[in-house]
Amino acid sequence: MLLEVRNIEKSFEKGVPVVKGVSFSVHENEIFALLGPSGCGKTTTLRMISGFERLDRGEVKLDGITLSSENTQVAPQKRGIGFVFQDYALFPHMSALDNVAFGLTDLPKFKRRVFAEEVLCRTGMGDYKDRNPAELSGGQQQRVALARAIAPEPKLVLLDEPFSNLDAMLRDTTRKEVRSILKRAGMSAILVTHDQEEALSFADRIAVMNDGKIEQIGTPEEVYYKPKTKFVAQFLGRTNLFEADVENSDMIDTKLGSLRLNCRANGPVVCSIRPEHLTIEKPNGAAEGCSKGVIVGREFKGHDITYYVECSGERYIVHTDNRILFEPDDEVVVKPLEPAVVLD
Numbered sequence: 177m178l179l180e181v182r183n184i185e186k187s188f189e190k191g192v193p194v195v196k197g198v199s200f201s202v203h204e205n206e207i208f209a210l211l212g213p214s215g216c217g218k219t220t221t222l223r224m225i226s227g228f229e230r231l232d233r234g235e236v237k238l239d240g241i242t243l244s245s246e247n248t249q250v251a252p253q254k255r256g257i258g259f260v261f262q263d264y265a266l267f268p269h270m271s272a273l274d275n276v277a278f279g280l281t282d283l284p285k286f287k288r289r290v291f292a293e294e295v296l297c298r299t300g301m302g303d304y305k306d307r308n309p310a311e312l313s314g315g316q317q318q319r320v321a322l323a324r325a326i327a328p329e330p331k332l333v334l335l336d337e338p339f340s341n342l343d344a345m346l347r348d349t350t351r352k353e354v355r356s357i358l359k360r361a362g363m364s365a366i367l368v369t370h371d372q373e374e375a376l377s378f379a380d381r382i383a384v385m386n387d388g389k390i391e392q393i394g395t396p397e398e399v400y401y402k403p404k405t406k407f408v409a410q411f412l413g414r415t416n417l418f419e420a421d422v423e424n425s426d427m428i429d430t431k432l433g434s435l436r437l438n439c440r441a442n443g444p445v446v447c448s449i450r451p452e453h454l455t456i457e458k459p460n461g462a463a464e465g466c467s468k469g470v471i472v473g474r475e476f477k478g479h480d481i482t483y484y485v486e487c488s489g490e491r492y493i494v495h496t497d498n499r500i501l502f503e504p505d506d507e508v509v510v511k512p513l514e515p516a517v518v519l520d
């Protein structure tokens with residue numbers, strides 16, 4: 177285990193807690209994401225790991241050594257952790273090369289520039305070493321910021337919304353490049369983001385945060401396909417929720433008809449099924465036990481289609497591939513392709 181965060185807590189003024197007992201670990205060479213809505217405490221958590229913020233309770237350990245606790249506070253520059261911020265925070269009056277060389281205080285002066293150039297080449301920025309930040313695009317500045325963070329060879333790099341200033345196309349490619357640079361360098365990273373697609377595509381594991389707490393930690397597939405809570409199900413994409421009482425069964429009665437659950441349940445149940453795990457058919461070809469519905473809306477997106485189907489007064493979302501063509505007011509039945517996931 178590289179990083180261990182145990183039960184950390186933080187309140188600002190008036191004693192209102194913003195981080196409420198957060199725990200997680202990050203392995204060697206693992207990319208971890210803290211994902212959640214604005215204000216849920218992601219940045220504060222990252223700042224407690226970096227040492228820019230003191231914690232009220234709990235502990236942060238790197239490689240078994242305590243960096244933060246109620247009685248310990250190792251200075252940020254002594255933690256062996258690299259940082260990349262949203263606004264890159266490059267020194268504007270310095271060249272890309274000098275920006276990267278700046279933090280290499282452990283090396284003799286003559287070696288700093290040689291090594292800095294080597295790291296700039298690794299991030300694909302060797303040809304731009306003499307340019308100042310103002311002469312670089314957002315994506316290029318981001319790569320220089322990453323080169324600066326990884327040049328001292330930290331075991332862990334913290335990334336706070338580092339792609340949010342880039343336009344959609346550049347964000348995608350920069351994300352892929354940064355991930356492969358970190359993996360090749362054998363470093364671990366924690367990404368803070370409110371963008372679920374970014375977390376799903378960038379991280380090996382994700383902690384989904386809500387209101388100062390972690391609701392679920394898992395691989396992208398686990399948190400997406402098997403959300404534990406209503407919040408996780410809804411934050412990671414669109415979903416259909418059902419509530420019903422179940423008597424020791426793995427089936428649930430809904431307005432769509434009978435749905436299979438992913439486990440046996442007893443008592444009141446809330447379950448979720450993703451729109452792409454439902455499909456629609458003409459009523460005549462439908463299996464027994466399905467209720468009829470009507471298409472009330474449709475979004476054609478080229479590679480797929482979103483349908484809104486009303487069934488006994490409830491509205492459901494169905495994503496289909498682009499071969500399943502219906503029009504508004506068409507009568508359909510909605511069929512599940514996967515079991516519904518029971519939430520906590």
Ligand SMILES: Nc1ncnc2c1ncn2[C@@H]1O[C@H](COP(=O)(O)OP(=O)(O)OP(=O)(O)O)[C@@H](O)[C@H]1O
Pocket residue numbers: 188189194212213214215216217218219220221370
């Ligand atoms: N220095 C501070 N003093 C007082 N309150 C603060 C301070 N820093 C953060 N907060 C509050 O703590 C809460 C959590 O903030 P934080 O920045 O950690 O959230 P976040 O999840 O990173 O949000 P965002 O995605 O908008 O950056 C917010 O309500 C914020 O207003």
